[in-house]
Amino acid sequence: MKETAFLKIIDPVKDKMYRLALRMLTSKEAAEDATQEVILKLWSRKENIKHYANTEAFAMTVTKNYCLDQLKLKQNNHLRIVHQNYDSNTSLQKEVELNDEMEWLSKIVDGLPEQQKMIFQLRDVEQYDYEEIAEIMEMNPTAIRVALSRARKTIRESLIKKHNYGIR
Template sequence: MKQQAFLEKINPVKDKMYRLALRLLISKEAAEDATQEVIFKLWARKDKLKDYTNVEAFAMTTTKNYCLDELKAKKNNNLRIVHQNYENNSISLQRELEVKDEMLLINQIVDDLPEQQKIIFQLRDIEQLEFDEIIEITKMKSTAIRVALSRARKKIRESLTNKHNYGITKN
């Protein structure tokens, strides 16, 4: 496989790879390094990429495994949700602060989730991957993925509800 053909397969996926790496490794620099390392690994296996039916799923799986190996090596279990910067110039400063506080709260809640639920939540709700892609990446059964995702969403929902209810009764 030539460089141009390789880049045509990898370029559409590299942003997702970066976001997953950032989600798992926290640091932008570590995520950039991880993404670059995974791309190098994929380049080294470029001739075998044609054997994979879903190159994106293979790239995401490789990214996930690389990041988990890095976390094990560094004994770093801190994971954070990746969120898009909320850009809307017409909102008030107060609303902007409320959104920022809400995102920080969600980050804290997601940090408390078990690692498997964090990964599945990231892949499904942040990256919006299909279940068959998540199955391929995580090597888990469909029912296990759905249960983990349901539990993650329930924990997030309950924590937000409790926080907001506490804030109402407190005031």
């Protein structure tokens, strides 16, 4: 496989790989390094990559596994939600409120079990479908739905509690 063919496969997914790495490793530098390392791993397997039915899911799986290895090495369990999809035309007050909500959401997500955090990131932030997440996480699609449901329930209950009681 030539470099141009490889890049056509990797370019559409490299931003998602980076966001997943950032989600897992929290450091931009670590996420950039992880993305580069995974791309190098994929390049070394370039002749086999065309045989995978879903190369994007394969690339995301390799990214997930690499990041998990890095976390085991560094014993770093700090994860943050990545969110950049908000309307920049809002007023300053609304922007501050949104940032406050995102900070609270990030704290809530940080408290979720590792598996739920990853599934939440892949489904609700990255917009993967359940079958792709099941392939990436190497889990049954039903288990993905259950874990996501539990994560969303925990997030919803925590936000309701915060808003009802003004806990800050």
